Amino acid sequence: MEATPSQVPSASTRLFAAARTLREGTGKDHDRCVSATRRYRRAGRLRGVCMTTNTVRLGVDFGTSNTVAVLRRGAGLATPLLFDSSPLLVSGVFVGAAGDVLTGADAQRAATAYPAGYEANPKRRIDDGAVWLGELEMPVRALVEAVLRRVMAEAERVVGAAPVSAVLTHPAAWSRTRLALLSAAARDAGIAEVGFLAEPVAAAAYFATVLGHEVPEGQCLVVYDLGAGTFDVSVVRRLGDRPEVIASDGLADVGGLDLDAAVVNHARSVTSPEQSAWGRLDWPAGPADQRAHQTLWSGARAAKEQLSRHTKADIHVPLVDADVHLTRDEFESAARPYLDRTVMLTLNTLRSAGVRHEQVAGVFLVGGSSRIPLVASLLHRALRIAPTVIDQPELVVAIGSLHIDPTPAPAEPTPSANHLPPAPVSPGPIPARAAPLAAPTTALAAEAAPAPAAAPSASDADPAVPAPGEASSTTAVVSAAPQPDTPAAPAAVGVTAATALTGGSAVPPPSTSTTLDAAPTGDATPSRRRRLRVVIAAAVAVVVLAGVFAAVELRDRHRQQPGGAGARSTSSGPAGPVPAPSLVLTGHTERINAVTWSPDSETIATAGTDHTIRLWNATTGQPVTTLTGHMASVFGLVYSPDGRSIVSVGGDAMRAWNAATGEQIGPYDADTSGIARIAFSPDGSLLATANIFENGIRLWNPTTRKQVREIVTEPARERALVYHNTFAFKGDSTTIATGGVEDGPIQFWSVSTGTKSAETAKVDGSVDAVRYTPDGANLVAVSNDYPHVTVTVHNVPGGELKTRLQVGDAYKTGSYVFSPDGRLIATTSRDGSITIWSIASGERTGPQIQPSCKSTAVEFSPDATMLAVGCEDGTTRLWSTSAAK
Structure with missing residues (x-):
């Protein structure tokens, strides 16, 4: 019918x-x-x-260069959202002169005609409060909101209704202040419920649930995250059903963009005569040059990606009008210095976390640039574990975030300039930031506060607040070159090293200063000043109370800690005000990788990521000279025993320099890939290098700069982690002692023959540093005998144990360095503090040093009266060790 x-x-x-x-x-x-x-x-x-909204979950990985978002319906598979036909949404935001906002590829296209209105990496500006785009001052929160609003619009288009909840991922070391801003931006974008998840935890969830790889209880997963803008490595341990990040570190200056730059530099090197065209490509002046610049860098990125699948690629250089042929070998040669640094940081992070080889269940590569074949090859060689990589590693974090419960969002930050809508302002300079607020220097808080498992960098930390009326110490801040556009920091020149142990706090350099709410400065109203004083007073009270409770907790923990057999536990040592640096050396534009002293302690040499080596007068802090010639980051530096020459190791070469004139003597005939330590023999006749990829130490003739011998070491057992940067020459230059094998003995080698002695020195744990006393009668070693850092003194020859003492918590200690006389040891903590210990007494020699920066290199002067600390921010700071006398 x-x-x-x-x-x-x-x-x-x-x-x-x-x-x-x-x-x-x-x-x-x-x-x-x-x-x-x-x-x-x-x-x-x-x-x-x-x-209903409960049937769909949204996961968002807000990245430096690209953002990824995925949807998951019920218990089904997670599928990525597509933006401009790609799962990668460009994180850049464009704001036009009239206030119109564009994101993704639309923003990139608009930036060609109006580059001043484009911010390519809002995530990198998370601490800046506001940025100027053209003639508009835009809160960073508004830029993040624009990206998330684009994600929400696409999700609503696909689903049919806007999801009310989402999981946002973030770097493991991000502070609550950053997460609060991200949470507020998400709510502004229309996400009513926001959960958070650390990126390595999300990656671990993907590894276990999506890939189905088992991570046994107590085992660890190494998450190697090489993204477009940064590199991060994390060690994630399974505790019950939830992974936990136990160690994390990163490099802000290594990422896919740097590898793109390596491709561009190769193209530049084979088209060098076209200087005028390259000048326009480097500094585009109009829309045509902007389009050429964008075409060049897009082509470089495409060539890099093609070389992950093929052995050759071509890149067109506009304006020069040339096609450049690039092979995989050429690309890997240019990329190797960057990737070596990521591998070395991965090794150091495992060491700092106290994770043994057998505790590693896997190495997981995430981030788009991790698909480069050389990455997996270098990691496999260094860790002896085959890494896991998938076809689309850039999707891992976003998908993994939907396979584990997130944590609640932190409280929204106090209303500030970040929350104001963008408004046109008159053209003019960007307002100056507020003056930096120094951290409290209460001895109790500085000495007793427990360190976190993985401390964020100085830029990640929440702003610190000083105690009312706290006087700053007198500190000399010396600049290598005048900077007329930068306000001068308060300084007093001519301060001696003796002031380093007086009260007060260090004056942080401009590059590390923090601001309250990151709001532009101006004439504050009386009510606003009163509110500020109330906030400061309340913060100080909280800090003091926290220090009291931390001191009680540490005291109780110390009383319950058992000592090992034959061990002498260290005492807390003298308390006192936090010492300030006697000198702050500024001049490098990027992080300090190495610090060394001349044999007479009168000159300091520093090496940085900015490709330069700088020499300084150790008494006045005045710059002496700058050594240029390296074409990549310099990460190793040593003076010859006679002080006449300097040897440096960079990503491009190992070079020798005349210390008096600064002239380059010449490069060594060496492959610098993976070199982790360089040292002269005491008589200056040999130079030794240790490589993380080799089981051996190479010996070089400093005059001919040619290799003369190789000492081949071997691991104590198969698949053990070996740290070949652990070696020391005996005073008579006849013997080298090596350590670093897990639970293996210190071994002794003949310098002349390369043969191993039958004598050994037994230690517990992995040996991380060794040092002969000047007379050669004793050998001092430091090892991670978890949960303690243990220092042992051994007779030479024979290796019999003379003294064993504990100098800290292995879970909180990051690195160690001996004084040249073997009498002192400096340990760096995860919270950034540095402690100097007397090896004879096992006690602290004075109050902890608080560098107010992330330390990247620490070195005693030859006479052990000074300690130099190189920092992530490019400064080098000097402290007196006179309290140890």
């Missing part, structure tokens, strides 16, 4: 009937219902009837 028109249900009626039965459903029927919903929504007849 044929139905009459009145008996045929309308399309809307059929759709509503389906919705009633499929509202909570999943699968193909549910997808058909959603598709129909979208069709009727476009006709204006229906809005979102097929599902």
